[in-house]
Amino acid sequence: MLDVRRLQVLRSVVDSGSVSAAAAALGYTPSAVSQQVAALEKETGTALLERAGRGVRPTAAGLLLAEHAAGIERRVAAAGAALADLLAGRSGTLTIRYFATAGAELVAPAVAAFRADHPGVRLxxxxxxxxxxxxxxxQGRADLAVVVRPRDAAPPGVRLVHLLDDPYRAVLPKGHRLAAKRVLDLADLADEPWVGSERPGPCLDAVLDACAEAGFHPEFAVDSEDSPTAQGFVAAGLGIALVPLLGLAARRHPGVTVRRLRTPEPVRSLHAAVRESAWGRPVLARLVSALRETAGAV
Known part of the structure; x- marks a missing residue:
């Protein structure tokens, strides 16, 4: 493999037309330049320069290598510029993962704000x-994920940035006997048939933990695993459901009544999850900032 530094010295000699001019441009002594060229000639096994009056001119081999040296310098400069763009947030790719209700109400507006400031970053x-x-x-498949997680429960190597606390609401059929109350105790729902609105995981855990605190375990008559479907079953009179506010923001079924809960009020805590090793990227910090700003507005 050819020595890149020697190639750069050769290119300087070819461009300037003399060893002494190249030495002045590079800050070397003429002897040092000559030694670098001689070493490159030994490395390649061919003459690279020949005398031309008081200066030198490249042989065919010398001209070829000088042109390649110029190409190397251009690529190095391009690599430096590309790296600068990446670090400044002018280019690159961010992989973002989210769940349905967070995507509609939180991620979508944050992404729109982010793209206005960073149009060159692909999401x-x-x-x-x-x-x-x-x-x-x-595992590095995503740069950022919006997750439901208890506060101060970050796994090793992951930073959690709190976005918002999303309280659950009781969703009742229109005309239900409990709809006359403005605020329900969670225990009021203990004997009702329930319609599930969450998949197994941290969101459902938040509901079950709150029910346990209220002294009961809900009996699920229907397992729907998403908010719109759960509201449809509730509207049909098949049970009651607990749905987070974000799940009610985009779509509320006309056949249901929504009431606040207390003692306790179930809440899921939403965070932006980022690997600690990636936390210093300015473009990632800007995306987290956009999510926090959107969460504040929500």
């Missing part, structure tokens, strides 16, 4: 694994 957006959403971040 790979997709749904996360609901059973273990942090794995996309831990």
């Amino acid at each position: 790979d957006l997709g749904m996360t694994d609901p059973t273990d959403p942090l794995q996309d971040v831990v």
Whole structure:
């Protein structure tokens, strides 16, 4: 493999037309330049320069290598510029994972704000694994994931940035006997048939933990695993459901009544999850900032 530094010295000699001029341009002594060229000639096994009056001119081999040296310098400069763009947030790719209700109400407006400031950054957006959403971040498949997680419960190597606390609401059929109350105790729902609105995972855990605190375990008559479907079953009179506010923001079924809960009020805590090793990237910090700003507005 040819020595890149020697190639750069040869190019300087070819461009300037003399060893002494190249030495002045590079800050070397003429002897040092001559030694570098001689070493390159030994390395290649061919003459690279020949005398031309008071200066030198390249042989065919010398001209060829000088042209390649110029190409190397251009590529190095391009690599430096590309790296600068990446570090400054002018280019690159961010992979973002989220779950349905967070995508509609939180991620979408944050991404729109981010793209206005960073049009050169490509965003790979997709749904996360609901059973273990942090794995996309831990294993490097995502730069950021919006996850439900208890506060101060970050796994090793992951930083959690709190976005918002999303309280659950009781969703009742229109005309239900409990609809006359403005606020329900969670225990009021203990004997009701329940319609599930969450997949197994941290969101459902938040509901079940709150029910346990209230002294009961809900009996699920229907397992729907998403908010719109759960509201449809509730409207049909098949049970009651607990749905987070974000799940009610985009679509509320006309056949249901929504009431606040207390003692306790179930809440899921939403965070942006980022690997600690990636935390210093300015473009990633800007995306987290956009998510926090959107969460504040929500």
